[in-house]
Amino acid sequence: MIHFGYGVMADATTDYDRNDRRIAEYLLEHEPSVNLCIGCGSCTAACSTGRMVEFNIRRLHTLIRRGETLKLKKEIMKCMFCGKCQLVCPRGVNLRNVILTINRALEQTG
Numbered sequence: 614m615i616h617f618g619y620g621v622m623a624d625a626t627t628d629y630d631r632n633d634r635r636i637a638e639y640l641l642e643h644e645p646s647v648n649l650c651i652g653c654g655s656c657t658a659a660c661s662t663g664r665m666v667e668f669n670i671r672r673l674h675t676l677i678r679r680g681e682t683l684k685l686k687k688e689i690m691k692c693m694f695c696g697k698c699q700l701v702c703p704r705g706v707n708l709r710n711v712i713l714t715i716n717r718a719l720e721q722t723g
């Protein structure tokens with residue numbers, strides 16, 4: 614392998630084989646509309662919480678797919694459950710239920 618003089622930072626890597634996929638699997642089973650997401654970012658742009666603190670609902674999806682449960686727990690607590698994200702979603706993702714289902718999955722997986 615060629616050495617370019619730099620490497621990949623350990624905390625910037627994603628090991629899909631070792632990460633916890635239980636939340637993603639639970640979410641897909643109980644709220645399959647999450648699969649309709651095209652990552653447009655409208656939910657993030659409309660988010661009430663995102664106007665006051667650093668919070669990005671689209672990022673939650675990335676954390677779930679990567680199985681980064683610890684970061685997910687910290688982030689999801691910021692949601693006020695107002696439902697504005699769901700109102701603007703062009704794909705009809707049931708975002709309020711997505712958030713509820715993630716919370717339920719986190720409770721069940723400890």
Ligand code: SF4
Pocket residue numbers: 649650651652653654655656657671698701702703704705706708
């Ligand atoms: S608004 Fe809907 S389609 Fe767009 S990123 Fe959010 S969940 Fe996905």
Ligand code: SF4
Pocket residue numbers: 659660661662663670691692693694695696697698699708709
């Ligand atoms: S329900 Fe949560 S994620 Fe959606 S707009 Fe409201 S605060 Fe943001």
